[in-house]
Amino acid sequence: MMNAVIAANAVSLTFQTADGPVHALKDVDLTVGQGDFVSFIGPSGCGKTTFLRTIAALEMPTAGELMVNGMTPDEARKARAYGYVFQAPGLYPWRTIAGNISLPLEIMGFSKPDRAKRVDRVLELVDLEGFGGRFPWQLSGGMQQRASIARALAFDADILLMDEPFGALDEIVRDRLNEALLELWRKTGKTIGFVTHSIPEAVYLSTRIVVMSPRPGRITRVIDSTLPAERPLDIRDSPEFIRLAHEVREALREGHGDDA
């Protein structure tokens, strides 16, 4: 594929634990292009988090080659190639929302006026204008997670890596945030890697759905979405959506094999 943003070539990662080696990733091949929205789905322990962390240079592959923007993951991190959104918002209670979003900017050495401008811009992007002066505990869980997305966007990384960012939220809030995320992705054209446990969420959001299976963690199927870029929430009732969801479910079942 042209201008690959993430290129994994036979990436393996084995954790050495007290109970022997754990093959969290085995021979993972994947190419993600500029502007793709890629979801990773699979049963617990199949290595979704590990793969995302490897891309972010938070883990080192034990074999294979992984390139991010043509660099090693470590170089890419230093070049601010990605913003990472964890499952919990992880906002600092002693900083305001604006202060929290500004935190990575301070660390990266952006000037004060530049920081203020960027904070305003990303607050607007995640629909939190006017909340910059609030403290995290004054915001709902969904708003806090939006603030944490804003924080990951603030320094203009091309890639957004998200590990079950909405996993702890209720369905209605989750729907709204999914819509907002799609909107944001269309506006910014970022490449997004998104880990989820939910088939509808994966189908609704993604241009490509990567189905993984455990022991050893590997990719069993990559499904390209046939849904249009414009996706209102009720697209989830369309036959095309239902067909894709079914395909993902089948792929998950195959991956599970005998121990399903």
Added chain:
Amino acid sequence: MKNAIPILTVLLALVVIWYLAAIGMNSAWVRDQAARAGTELTTTELVKQTLTLERPVLPAPHQVAAGLWDGVAGQKITSKRSLVWHGWVTLSATLTGFAIGSLAGILLAVGIVHSRTMDQSVMPWAVASQTVPILAIAPMVIVVFASAGITGLLPKAIIAAWLSFFPVLVGMVKGLRTPDAMQLDQMKSWSASGGQVFWRLRLPSSMPYLFASLKVGIAAALVGTIVGELPAGASAGLGARLLSGSYYGQTVQIWAALFAAAALAAVLVVAIGRIEGVTLRRMGLVR
């Protein structure tokens, strides 16, 4: 104030027990005196005398209160008989020692959290330092400093620091280690330096632990200072007041000094508690 009732009940019970104990413990002496003088005592007289002795085995609460009042308000505060003056001598050494001790505790904790070598080498010594009985060390410290011509505040402050650095060290090590793996990964994802992680994450996260250990530390510093005032020769401070009281059998003076020390400790701990409350609320760490 609903919660004042249980506290007052307990206080009342303590005072009653104290009076009974005073009567019991002083009665032997009173009976002795009466027998020697060949007089018969009625129970009322016996009780009355046990509570008004000059040098009782156990002074009654009102005697201690009178002694405290006299020491605090009945003397010029520059007088050697003033508890305010002795209290100030003790307080200044306590605060100096506490400042030295907590600073040392914090610095050592920072080192321990950032260096494996320090973690393994400093901790055992810190623990060992606290197992040495302070009563044995204190006179030596005083004597060593005195032979170098240093007396007064500094040697006592060193003993206070000795006792107060440990709780601060332990609390800060725990506090600086509270950030979880996710928070540290987050910092790593921004390629933050060790210093940035420290100032922006570890230090603010450690504040609740810092304050908790400062409260223990300041009480320990006060104990250290008083112990430092006990060795012979000291003439100033609540510790010296305790000791001279026991030389001359002035039990009222001992108890008054004890209560003054307890009140000082309470004031110091409450003061840190106030600062803690304001700081943590501002930081959004308590609500």
